[in-house]
Amino acid sequence: SQELEQSPQSLIVQEGKNLTINCTSSKTLYGLYWYKQKYGEGLIFLMMLQKGGEEKSHEKITAKLDEKKQQSSLHITASQPSHAGIYLCGAVVRGSNYKLTFGKGTLLTVNP
């Protein structure tokens, strides 16, 4: 079973709109990571969250880890075509012996 569930699987938005991507686990997460990827290319590190309730921002992208450390959301404000790509969350799940698991990704399309 997938230890990290991402939703939605894909998302199409109009340029300028806000959007949210979620990453959920049934277990406590250690070190939740968000990456962006252009399909077939390398992964670009966005941010890492460690503490419950922690929130970080990078340009127009904000990510938050909930208090229970089982869910994270990635929010993009005023989306631009440059935000298009695949967003991946990854985390070490409690009890996994440091096995780093990734969600299946969210494909974001931003229409001009």
Add this chain to the structure above:
Amino acid sequence: EAQVTQNPRYLITVTGKKLTVTCSQNMNHEYMSWYRQDPGLGLRQIYYSMNVEVTDKGDVPEGYKVSRKEKRNFPLILESPSPNQTSLYFCASSPWTSGRGGTGELFFGEGSRLTVL
């Protein structure tokens, strides 16, 4: 420059011909890992290593071998490649240690696209 280097970046081979994808990092990281990425399946962990001579299976280890004889290198070995191993492979490293696992950025290589005919 801090980086994770994979080679080759692109490879087309035939079924059964042994191949090795090399991975090297220059950040003195203890944690290294291999992933494969396939459409609809996302990024799946093949093997990982917490330190020299310490390796563990990830989610999809079948058909792969790894070794960690020195800290900087973590090669991925396909003893007898099959077409279902056609994929995009990523190597990653992190300053994680067994004492504080799950913290610190995970650095990725640029990927190796492997096609097995």
